[in-house]
Amino acid sequence: GIQVEQSPPDLILQEGANSTLRCNFSDSVNNLQWFHQNPWGQLINLFYIPSGTKQNGRLSATTVATERYSLLYISSSQTTDSGVYFCAGFYNQGGKLIFGQGTELSVKP
Amino acid sequence: ETGVTQSPTHLIKTRGQQVTLRCSSQSGHNTVSWYQQALGQGPQFIFQYYREEENGRGNFPPRFSGLQFPNYSSELNVNALELDDSALYLCASSLGGTAFTEAFFGQGTRLTVV
Numbered sequence: 669g670i671q672v673e674q675s676p677p678d679l680i681l682q683e684g685a686n687s688t689l690r691c692n693f694s695d696s697v698n699n700l701q702w703f704h705q706n707p708w709g710q711l712i713n714l715f716y717i718p719s720g721t722k723q724n725g726r727l728s729a730t731t732v733a734t735e736r737y738s739l740l741y742i743s744s745s746q747t748t749d750s751g752v753y754f755c756a757g758f759y760n761q762g763g764k765l766i767f768g769q770g771t772e773l774s775v776k777p
Numbered sequence: 778e779t780g781v782t783q784s785p786t787h788l789i790k791t792r793g794q795q796v797t798l799r800c801s802s803q804s805g806h807n808t809v810s811w812y813q814q815a816l817g818q819g820p821q822f823i824f825q826y827y828r829e830e831e832n833g834r835g836n837f838p839p840r841f842s843g844l845q846f847p848n849y850s851s852e853l854n855v856n857a858l859e860l861d862d863s864a865l866y867l868c869a870s871s872l873g874g875t876a877f878t879e880a881f882f883g884q885g886t887r888l889t890v891v
Contacts, residue, residue, distance in 0.1 A: 672819075699877040709814075709865050709885040716879035754819055758877040763833055764810065765869070765880060767819030 800868030
């Protein structure tokens, strides 16, 4: 079926810790994006990463399309990193984004 | 370059009423997609508009309808509101219809049906 699965569902960190979020996606889904949903609901673009590795400050992402997974790395976490992280991929037919269920990250001071 | 904007930000409606939500796409983008996000869930695709025509639809009933205007802004209309329609409605802007280009989201409209 058409699937995007994220793990873990919840993550609690101390400020300064590192973390890795995982996204597995099925064959019919491609061209992954990672988002951070802020407390007001807006989805903030983190990475558009069909394949390979990208870095932006303390965040980086890697997608291995042949093995159907993507990873989001957060280093030296800060309280402002708290929120829900979604990965989403485009379904091959129709151009719609299929979202995972999200990882809720809580960074404690 | 302007981002994606949605209005209103919050709305309370009574069951059975009709509602219209609005979205202005990012400058240069010709495609708008709408998503519904229930509490604690990931967003679910409602439909997509490309060059003023519906270009794909998710598993939503016909009382969910939309429009796209020549300037690529869009409206989502929901008739005969039900309590389960209470959700965050998100609009995404991208370039190229079903081409897999990066999508950018507005801040959402939080709809409460009472």
